[in-house]
Amino acid sequence: MNFYFLQTALEVIDFRSFSNLWFWIALAVLWSTASHWVVGVPFDMVRRAARGHEASLRDMHALANIQSRRLLFIADATGLISTAFTFFAISSLALLGFLYRIEFAQALLLLFLPMMVVGWLSLMTARKVAGLDAIDLGNLLAAHRRKVQFVGVISIFVTSMWGMWTNLNQSVLGG
DSSP states (O other), X not given: OXXXXXXXXXXXXXXXXXXXXXXXXXXXXXXXXXXHEETTEEHHHHHHHHTTOHHHHHHHHHHHHHXXXXXXXXXXXXXXXXXXXXXXXXXXXXXXXXXXXXXXXXXXXXXXXXHXXXXXXXXXXXXXXXXOOHHHHHHHHHXXXXXXXXXXXXXXXHHHHHHHHHHHHSOTTOO
């Protein structure tokens, strides 16, 4: 009875990620969110501050300092453990995905590996936030956003190429 339920559940849940619309929606939402929140500051606030909106300028400065201190505290407190766990997870996904050819692991790797780069970029930007005036802070956050968008463009391109390659090589008969 249990085996039949498990078999039915696995048939309903499609682990062929690159042919699944939800994977591509998740990819779009992931990169949209990553480029909107710049070190914890919404980018529309950075743009309003650049136009001279005083309240947005104060809010951007306060929020950037709070979020950067938060990121630095987390990195200092759990840096070694979180780095080890992250590399273990990425290595496991790479092995499962490309050595054992599990498509779900490939899809997760193509989502999380670029996010690891974005996390590192965010940490490097957070280290520069302290002591900046509002104009320099806005320029720093805008430059960080451009870097995140560049990583996103490369990631989406590689993911879409790999997804098309995977889908073209799948047999229609399931073999």
